[in-house]
Amino acid sequence: MKLLSRAVAEETKPSRLNVRSLLELYGVVILGICLAVVLSLMTDSFFTAANINNLIQQWAFIGIMACAATVLMIAGCFDLSVAAVFALSGVVAASAAASHGVVTGICAALxxxxxxxxxxxxxxxxxxxNSFLATLASGFILRGVALTISGGLLVTVSDPRxxxxxRGEFLGFSLLNGAFVAAIAIIGFILHSTVYGRAVYASGSNEEGAYLAGVNVRQTKFIAYVISGIAASVAGFLAASQSSTGQAASGTGYELLVVAAVVLGGTSITGGRGAIWRTVVGTLVLGLIANGSNLLGLSGTLQQIIQGAIILLAVVLDRFSRSASH
Known part of the structure; x- marks a missing residue:
């Protein structure tokens, strides 16, 4: 238990309150604030309720999957199949809903x-x-299954429900954004307030040490992948619902954006360190870059260069942070 507590404590509070530790903890927040300030000064349309709501809705799918990916990456694993699960779940949801009803479609996707x-x-x-190779392969397989089910065509659902x-709202709040908030709350609680969450940190920090301390590392990773699959399926059927269609090609490239959001948020690529709030901020920073690029009329190529440069910087900082802690 001491190992588990130490793994969580390493994440939640710095050993010394100095500029370096503050940057490690809140660097992504500072970056997000700076981007927001710059964009608000450069364009009048950024700081509007409509634009902010649009930004969050566009990145809610990535955010939902990134929250689950945070659990995996803290445990020392990757899931490169999330985009394929996203697409397959959308196709399955649309196919089942079209023939057997909306409730059946949702259940089939989950x-x-x-x-x-x-x-x-x-x-x-x-x-x-190896998680990288295993999920890369399963991603290809799942895309093929989605194409087989859909026949390479759009699966359309005519039922307005x-x-x-x-697309729906409740008390003026988008249901899609509500799903994102729910994912943050549920996965955040699991990760930071349960025994399983402490096991995740311990497994990623020192797998052998966690095993010797009594942690079932295999089960911990297994559950993390189930959480990832559920999150991707929720995002997938919500996306299909938004467009009233299931598409086997939907979400192409999302797996990279999910990893980027988690890494940019400060979760270590070697495991053992990370937090849900960081992933949320990382997702929003990526959204700010994309949204700002569109508002400023920047090309998609330049947008990718900016995103790549920021993510590379985050990885480099993580590497130096790890070296300094040893």
């Missing part, structure tokens, strides 16, 4: 996420296959 997450978790957690999930 079941898809659970099954895929369990398979990935079994391969990585119990068979010990289906579209309300992704």
């Amino acid at each position: 079941l898809t996420g659970v099954v895929v997450g369990a398979i990935n978790g079994g391969i990585v957690g119990y068979l010990g296959i 289906f579209s309300k999930l992704g």
Whole structure:
């Protein structure tokens, strides 16, 4: 238990309150604030309720999956199949909803996420296959399954109740944004307020040490992949609902944006360190870059260069931070 507590404590408070530790903890927040200030000065349309709401809605899908990916990366794993699960869940949800009703569609999508997450978790957690290679391969397979189910065509749902999930509002608040907030709250609670969450930190920080301390590392990784699968399926059927269609090609490249949001937020790529709030800020920073680029009329190529440069800087800072702590 001391190992588990120490792993969490390492994340939640710095050893010395100095400029370096403050930058490590809140650098991404400072970056986000600076971007927001610059954009608000350079364009009149940035700081409007409509634009902010649009920004959050556009990145809610990435945010939901990134919250779950945070758990995985803290545990020392990757999931490069999330974009394929996103697409497959959307296709399954649309297909099932079109033929058997909306509730069946939602349940089928969630079941898809659970099954895929369990398979990935079994391969990585119990068979010990490298998570990068295993989920890269499963991503290709799942895309193929999605194409097979859809026949390469759009799966359209005419039932208006289906579209309300992704487009609806409650008390003026978007249901999609509500799902993002729910993902933050639920996964944040699991990660920071449960025994399982402490096991995640311990497994990623020192897998052998965690095992010797009594942590079931294999089970910890397995559950993390199931969480990732569920999050991707929720994002997938919400996206299908928003457009009233399931598309096998949807979410292409999302797996990289998910990893980018988590890494930019400060979660260590080597495991053992990270937090949900950081991932949320990292997601919003990526959203600010994309939104600001569009408002300023910058090309998509320049936008990718800016995103890549910031992410590379985050990885370099993580490397130096790790070296300094040893």
